Amino acid sequence: MTPTRLLLHTCCAPCSVKCIDSLAEENIRPALFWYNPNIHPFTEYRERRDTLVKFAADTGLELISNDEYGLRPFVQGIYTKDATEFADKTPQRCTYCYRLRLEKTAARAAEAGFDYFSTTLLISPYQNHDLIHSIGEELGEAYCVKFLYRDFRPLFRAGQAKARELGLYMQKYCGCIFSEEERYT
Numbered sequence: 116m117t118p119t120r121l122l123l124h125t126c127c128a129p130c131s132v133k134c135i136d137s138l139a140e141e142n143i144r145p146a147l148f149w150y151n152p153n154i155h156p157f158t159e160y161r162e163r164r165d166t167l168v169k170f171a172a173d174t175g176l177e178l179i180s181n182d183e184y185g186l187r188p189f190v191q192g193i194y195t196k197d198a199t200e201f202a203d204k205t206p207q208r209c210t211y212c213y214r215l216r217l218e219k220t221a222a223r224a225a226e227a228g229f230d231y232f233s234t235t236l237l238i239s240p241y242q243n244h245d246l247i248h249s250i251g252e253e254l255g256e257a258y259c260v261k262f263l264y265r266d267f268r269p270l271f272r273a274g275q276a277k278a279r280e281l282g283l284y285m286q287k288y289c290g291c292i293f294s295e296e297e298r299y300t
């Protein structure tokens with residue numbers, strides 16, 4: 116049987132731990148994809164990126180990196196792009212942020228001949244899960260590469276615990292400078 120080729124957008128190493136374990140139970144060994152221009156400031160971005168680089172090396176998983184620290188275009192983007200859809204309780208910037216990262220992943224997956232793409236954001240109980248799912252499906256159709264949807268949320272706590280055991284860097288806020296402010300005020 117041909118193995119499933121999955122490009123897994125990876126928001127950070129801790130969130131990826133249990134997604135990878137769960138996929139392994141389905142005999143899926145993903146390639147990880149780093150593209151997170153939403154993480155600020157630079158020292159935080161570097162810490163999360165370097166943690167994933169080391170984690171990927173330790174686990175022997177392929178890591179494809181689109182290494183782009185994007186403070187300026189990100190801030191500009193959330194104020195200029197129309198991101199009003201699903202603007203219920205989710206900040207408009209998050210809609211923009213999900214789409215930005217998932218679109219890059221879908222495009223890369225299509226270009227590199229992957230069968231599927233997905234994201235570790237699906238493990239977080241703090242994100243708008245249904246919105247991520249919906250954007251993923253839409254982009255899958257647009258880029259002709261299937262979105263692999265899984266509800267990893269029940270594994271979140273166990274994943275965080277395992278990440279701590281592994282000594283991975285654990286971030287204290289979602290990523291953007293706005294979420295950092297909200298975390299500490």
Ligand code: SF4
Pocket residue numbers: 153154206208209210212213289290291292293294
């Ligand atoms: S809070 Fe998180 S998901 Fe929302 S815009 Fe900031 S980094 Fe992106």
